[in-house]
Amino acid sequence: MATIGLNFFLEGFGEMVWGANVKKLDIGIPDTSFIVKGVLVNRLEMTAAITAGVLVTILAVFFQRTRIGRALRAVADDHEAALSIGIPLKTIWVIVWSVSGLVALAAGVMWGAKSGVQFSLSLIALKALPVLILGGFTSVPGAIVGGLIIGVGEKLGEVYWGPLVGGAIENWFAYVLALAFLVFRPQGLFGEKIIERV
Numbered sequence: 001m002a003t004i005g006l007n008f009f010l011e012g013f014g015e016m017v018w019g020a021n022v023k024k025l026d027i028g029i030p031d032t033s034f035i036v037k038g039v040l041v042n043r044l045e046m047t048a049a050i051t052a053g054v055l056v057t058i059l060a061v062f063f064q065r066t067r068i069g070r071a072l073r074a075v076a077d078d079h080e081a082a083l084s085i086g087i088p089l090k091t092i093w094v095i096v097w098s099v100s101g102l103v104a105l106a107a108g109v110m111w112g113a114k115s116g117v118q119f120s121l122s123l124i125a126l127k128a129l130p131v132l133i134l135g136g137f138t139s140v141p142g143a144i145v146g147g148l149i150i151g152v153g154e155k156l157g158e159v160y161w162g163p164l165v166g167g168a169i170e171n172w173f174a175y176v177l178a179l180a181f182l183v184f185r186p187q188g189l190f191g192e193k194i195i196e197r198v
Contacts, residue, residue, distance in 0.1 A: 012123070017127060021075060022116035023116060025112040025113050027109060029047050039085060052110075055106060059103075072096065107125075130174035133181050136188030146189065154170045
């Protein structure tokens with residue numbers, strides 16, 4: 001609740017200082033489209049998809065193949081056990097926040113170039129939570145599959161079910177799907193089932 005409150009404060013303060021108008025962000029990639037075999041392809045969205053694919057590949061290799069990546073996974077599994085074998089937690093936290101910041105920067109630049117820089121972009125970031133719930137919090141491939149399921153599901157739902165319920169399915173579809181997963185499969189599609197013995 002404190003984080004949500006701080007978010008509201010920062011958004012309000014930012015709007016007071018810089019205004020609430022949408023500001024254009026030009027990164028040199030034209031927001032134009034072309035047709036490939038009857039499919040409309042947007043250049044900016046294609047660039048964003050390629051960028052996301054490259055980042056996910058780099059992260060997957062980083063977590064699976066490097067010493068630091070394995071240390072990050074060890075800390076995520078058990079802080080105390082990781083500390084007991086000599087993994088420096090402070091260094092790990094710096095790496096985690098740095099990597100998170102770089103990925104968030106790339107995502108923000110792409111979304112800002114597409115939709116303009118605006119404070120409501122933070123609502124888009126909330127879609128990451130259902131994606132992680134579907135894929136599993138411990139799985140990078142799961143995040144990819146979860147994102148594809150939600151993205152395709154939103155569009156199909158809007159086309160086929162939208163007229164029946166009055167539209168706007170894209171606004172709530174991801175959260176309803178995530179709720180269903182939390183009830184029937186809380187570890188997600190690729191997450192590890194954790195069994196705790198008391």
